[in-house]
Amino acid sequence: MTDIGSLVTRQTNDLDAFWLPFTPNRAFKRAPRLITSAKGMHYFTPDGRAVLDGLAGLWCSNAGHNPDSIVAAIQRQAAELDYAAAFHFAHPKSFELASRIAAVAPADLNRVFFCNSGSEAVDTALKIALAYHNVRGEGDRTRLIGRERGYHGVGFGGISVGGIVNNRKFFGTLLTGVDHLAATYSREQQAFTKGEPQWGGHLADELERIVALHGASTIAAVIVEPMAGSTGVLPAPQGYLQRLRAICDRHGILLIFDEVITGFGRLGHAFAAERYGVTPDLLCFAKGVTSGAVPMGGVIARESVYDAFMHGPEHVIELFHGYTYSAHPLACAAGLAALDLYRDEGLFERANRLEPLYADAAMKLKGLPGVLDVRTVGIAAGVDLAPRPGSAGERGYEAMERAFHDEDLVIRISGDTLAIAPPLIVSEAEIGEIFDKVARVIRAVA
Numbered sequence: 001m002t003d004i005g006s007l008v009t010r011q012t013n014d015l016d017a018f019w020l021p022f023t024p025n026r027a028f029k030r031a032p033r034l035i036t037s038a039k040g041m042h043y044f045t046p047d048g049r050a051v052l053d054g055l056a057g058l059w060c061s062n063a064g065h066n067p068d069s070i071v072a073a074i075q076r077q078a079a080e081l082d083y084a085a086a087f088h089f090a091h092p093k094s095f096e097l098a099s100r101i102a103a104v105a106p107a108d109l110n111r112v113f114f115c116n117s118g119s120e121a122v123d124t125a126l127k128i129a130l131a132y133h134n135v136r137g138e139g140d141r142t143r144l145i146g147r148e149r150g151y152h153g154v155g156f157g158g159i160s161v162g163g164i165v166n167n168r169k170f171f172g173t174l175l176t177g178v179d180h181l182a183a184t185y186s187r188e189q190q191a192f193t194k195g196e197p198q199w200g201g202h203l204a205d206e207l208e209r210i211v212a213l214h215g216a217s218t219i220a221a222v223i224v225e226p227m228a229g230s231t232g233v234l235p236a237p238q239g240y241l242q243r244l245r246a247i248c249d250r251h252g253i254l255l256i257f258d259e260v261i262t263g264f265g266r267l268g269h270a271f272a273a274e275r276y277g278v279t280p281d282l283l284c285f286a287k288g289v290t291s292g293a294v295p296m297g298g299v300i301a302r303e304s305v306y307d308a309f310m311h312g313p314e315h316v317i318e319l320f321h322g323y324t325y326s327a328h329p330l331a332c333a334a335g336l337a338a339l340d341l342y343r344d345e346g347l348f349e350r351a352n353r354l355e356p357l358y359a360d361a362a363m364k365l366k367g368l369p370g371v372l373d374v375r376t377v378g379i380a381a382g383v384d385l386a387p388r389p390g391s392a393g394e395r396g397y398e399a400m401e402r403a404f405h406d407e408d409l410v411i412r413i414s415g416d417t418l419a420i421a422p423p424l425i426v427s428e429a430e431i432g433e434i435f436d437k438v439a440r441v442i443r444a445v446a
């Protein structure tokens with residue numbers, strides 16, 4: 001492994017002050033992975049290595065890094081209007097971006113609430129759901145239903161409905177009145193599936209059991225990711241989302257899709273809702289909305305949800321919620337430029353077209369030592385490696401380290417699961433290159 005520690009230390013003087021998020025800090029600071037610039041499909045390290053981005057930043061840089069048009073839009077905006085409050089005031093680009101997002105969202109998902117991250121988007125959606133029932137006189141609907149292995153960011157709402165034990169167990173009692181559907185993954189039934197697994201649609205019927213247990217009149221909303229990304233690329237089983245929608249309709253429960261990862265092209269459509277022909281009542285987005293260039297998130301609500309709030313005296317705020325940086329001008333400028341780029345370069349269609357080739361390339365990992373499963377959907381792949389006895393997560397961590405230092409590749413890990421989801425500008429040759437590198441890494445950590 002290349003030792004770039006001394007070089008990095010010289011350049012940054014001191015690594016102590018920064019407490020890195022979701023990172024083993026001591027291990028990182030012993031052998032840092034530093035990135036100083038980027039262009040297109042590549043990052044560049046302080047010592048000038050080009051590193052292939054196999055994860056679109058963190059599932060966000062869908063148009064690749066530093067595209068000229070997004071860079072220019074941010075620069076122009078910074079010079080023109082650095083900030084304007086979105087409480088009681090607004091700037092034109094916030095309306096323009098909301099309209100453009102509504103235009104690519106399905107059906108009557110036409111009202112956009114802006115925030116700054118996926119976590120905020122999730123907490124915003126949960127709060128809108130609770131308030132929606134309240135303003136309609138159904139304030140007893142307070143229960144929120146999430147799913148095991150779900151990731152909905154790190155706010156208290158998000159970790160409460162989320163289903164990742166380490167994200168929950170250190171943080172007290174969380175929100176009360178939360179229940180969880182079972183995870184949709186079964187290795188026995190689904191291993192090495194391309195796209196949506198045939199098995200598992202029936203697991204949506206668990207919602208009926210939860211409704212029977214608590215009573216529909218106590219349940220506000222169900223939140224799921226159409227494809228669980230952070231727990232290792234778990235696509236929705238065939239029919240699953242449709243069944244959830246039908247059960248929610250039957251019982252007056254709002255359906256929330258967390259499309260923080262799946263939004264803006266990852267599954268070959270603007271939103272996964274379109275891929276599955278299922279319209280949620282609320283849709284969370286973030287990441288790809290600006291192609292990762294400026295933090296932004298948001299919630300798209302159906303018109304009927306928004307309309308439910310539009311009553312009472314006109315000088316009174318309808319929803320007591322918002323953020324100082326909701327619809328920040330830099331984020332709006334980046335978002336508009338990103339949407340232009342997605343459209344002009346046809347990147348969602350490109351993802352759709354490349355999906356079979358991507359899946360084939362990923363499936364070549366089948367049979368390598370320690371590979372227990374490979375799953376793909378859209379331009380995303382999850383690879384489960386066998387944990388080392390008594391040391392879960394170690395093999396995965398080493399794979400990520402080796403990928404960076406030895407193969408000049410960024411991938412993501414969740415325990416011993418690798419996630420590979422490059423920017424949607426990835427070429428066919430680069431797809432091959434990425435999975436060749438991953439194959440060498442898997443052999444190296446066997």
Ligand SMILES: Cc1ncc(COP(=O)(O)O)c(C=O)c1O
Binds near residue numbers: 260
């Ligand atoms: C499905 C989903 N929801 C929410 C989040 C949280 O987003 P953020 O890290 O921007 O708060 C993520 C982040 O990966 C995500 O994948």
